[in-house]
Amino acid sequence: MNFTVAINVMPLKDLLDPQGKAVLGGLQNLGLKSVQDVRIGKRITLQVEAANEQEAKKIAEEAATKLLANQVMEHFEISILQ
Amino acid sequence: MNFTVAINVMPLKDLLDPQGKAVLGGLQNLGLKSVQDVRIGKRITLQVEAANEQEAKKIAEEAATKLLANQVMEHFEISILQ
Numbered sequence: 001m002n003f004t005v006a007i008n009v010m011p012l013k014d015l016l017d018p019q020g021k022a023v024l025g026g027l028q029n030l031g032l033k034s035v036q037d038v039r040i041g042k043r044i045t046l047q048v049e050a051a052n053e054q055e056a057k058k059i060a061e062e063a064a065t066k067l068l069a070n071q072v073m074e075h076f077e078i079s080i081l082q
Numbered sequence: 083m084n085f086t087v088a089i090n091v092m093p094l095k096d097l098l099d100p101q102g103k104a105v106l107g108g109l110q111n112l113g114l115k116s117v118q119d120v121r122i123g124k125r126i127t128l129q130v131e132a133a134n135e136q137e138a139k140k141i142a143e144e145a146a147t148k149l150l151a152n153q154v155m156e157h158f159e160i161s162i163l164q
Binding site for chain 2: 027050
């Protein structure tokens with residue numbers, strides 16, 4: 001079966017996110033003063049051929065650990081979309 | 083009230099995603115042959131001060147439309163995290 005798996009890779013809470021800070025400044029310049037913090041990460045969707053959801057998640061986890069996320073600076077979460 | 087709003091910005095389905103193609107190649111070199119397609123976008127989380135969820139979503143939508151997403155090449159979706 002074919003699964004669509006989403007991996008969200010976000011900077012760790014304790015780390016600075018300069019890209020997010022820059023966007024926050026941009027939003028405030030646009031008049032969106034009620035935005036108080038911005039953090040920017042990646043969202044990766046994979047099409048995975050797997051026997052079941054567990055296996056699809058396991059493959060996505062391997063992809064995230066080995067290639068997509070740098071776990072020193074980022075954390076990731078995985079969800080099955082369909 | 084303070085809301086955490088997530089905005090997922092992904093390349094449109096009909097467009098090529100060279101970054102995704104490169105990552106797909108990388109995953110296959112790592113032995114993850116069951117991954118068939120990869121698309122890479124952005125995930126942005128905002129801390130928004132708003133009276134209710136509707137208002138928080140509206141602010142996020144304005145942020146996405148005006149700054150975060152290029153709607154010629156990308157589509158976005160918004161969700162409230164808490």
